[in-house]
Amino acid sequence: MSNAALDAIFARRSNRAYTAQKVDDETITLLAKAALAAPSGSNAQPVNVIVVQNVPLILEMEKAVVDYFIRAGDESVVERIKKRNNKIFYDASTVFFLAVKNKAAVDVGIMSENLAIAATSLGLANIILGLPGVVFNDPATTAYWKEKLHFPEGYEYGLAVAVGYAADEGKPHDIDLEKLSYIR
Ligand SMILES: Cc1cc2nc3c(=O)[nH]c(=O)nc-3n(C[C@H](O)[C@H](O)[C@H](O)COP(=O)(O)O)c2cc1C
Numbered sequence: 001m002s003n004a005a006l007d008a009i010f011a012r013r014s015n016r017a018y019t020a021q022k023v024d025d026e027t028i029t030l031l032a033k034a035a036l037a038a039p040s041g042s043n044a045q046p047v048n049v050i051v052v053q054n055v056p057l058i059l060e061m062e063k064a065v066v067d068y069f070i071r072a073g074d075e076s077v078v079e080r081i082k083k084r085n086n087k088i089f090y091d092a093s094t095v096f097f098l099a100v101k102n103k104a105a106v107d108v109g110i111m112s113e114n115l116a117i118a119a120t121s122l123g124l125a126n127i128i129l130g131l132p133g134v135v136f137n138d139p140a141t142t143a144y145w146k147e148k149l150h151f152p153e154g155y156e157y158g159l160a161v162a163v164g165y166a167a168d169e170g171k172p173h174d175i176d177l178e179k180l181s182y183i184r
Contacts, residue, residue: 008121010172015125016084017168018092022053027122028094031163034118035096038111046104047111047158050097050149057148058095061132062088064141068134077131088131092162095129099151100158108158115161125166133157 023031028051035049052058065088069077081088089095096115100108112128119126135141136157146155 004121005117008117012116012120012126013170013172014127015092015162015164015166015168015170016087016090016127017166018090018125018162018164019167020091020093021165022093023124023163023165027124028053028163031115031118031122031124032096035098035111035115035161038107038114040107040110041104044102044104044107046101046107048099048152048155049111050099050151052095052097052149053093055093058089058092061135061145061148062086064135064145065132068138068141072134081131088129089160089162090127091167092125092127092164094163096161096163097132097149098158098160099149099155101152101154101156103156105158112159112161115163119161119163124163125168126161126163129160129162132160 032049032051035047036045038047040046063086066078066081066086069081084090098108098111116126116128135145136151151157
């Protein structure tokens with residue numbers, strides 16, 4: 001059976017290297033709308049989408065995230081990031097930041113997957129990112145980054161989704177059917 005939604009779901013994977021090629025504005029707007037089409041509890045729509053394409057700003061945040069883990073002495077994360085050349089956003093040309101109110105983490109997660117599937121369906125590389133959240137949650141840097149990204153009052157970092165053109169190779173993870181059961 002061929003089905004566009006299922007094809008995108010099964011093709012999606014996390015891309016960790018991007019070319020410098022920009023995604024056109026029309027496509028970015030379409031992706032943002034796909035994000036905002038996500039369902040939310042009681043239709044509260046608690047997530048704001050902030051599209052960042054300012055490369056120096058993305059690189060500044062990348063360094064701040066790496067510095068956070070070094071300062072925190074979190075060796076395992078520092079090592080993991082080092083193996084990825086200290087990349088947090090992997091040179092993606094666009095990052096969608098999902099700012100959320102009322103701790104609606106589930107709604108953020110659902111929205112991030114909408115974005116990931118929509119991007120995949122358009123042939124775009126993407127990755128959902130939790131790590132950047134450290135600079136929004138660290139009391140030493142939270143005000144700075146919320147201001148830089150124009151978070152509305154009362155909004156917190158939810159997730160980010162980087163989107164662009166793939167510069168890596170890979171394949172979707174294996175599906176573990178051990179995690180499937182039926183009660184009939
Ligand atoms: C909520 C969430 C947060 C994630 N945060 C990061 C991150 O900060 N950095 C990263 O490289 N990958 C991140 N990932 C990607 C996961 O590592 C990835 O989804 C997982 O390894 C499975 O691989 P796949 O996405 O290719 O199927 C995140 C994924 C999710 C769902």
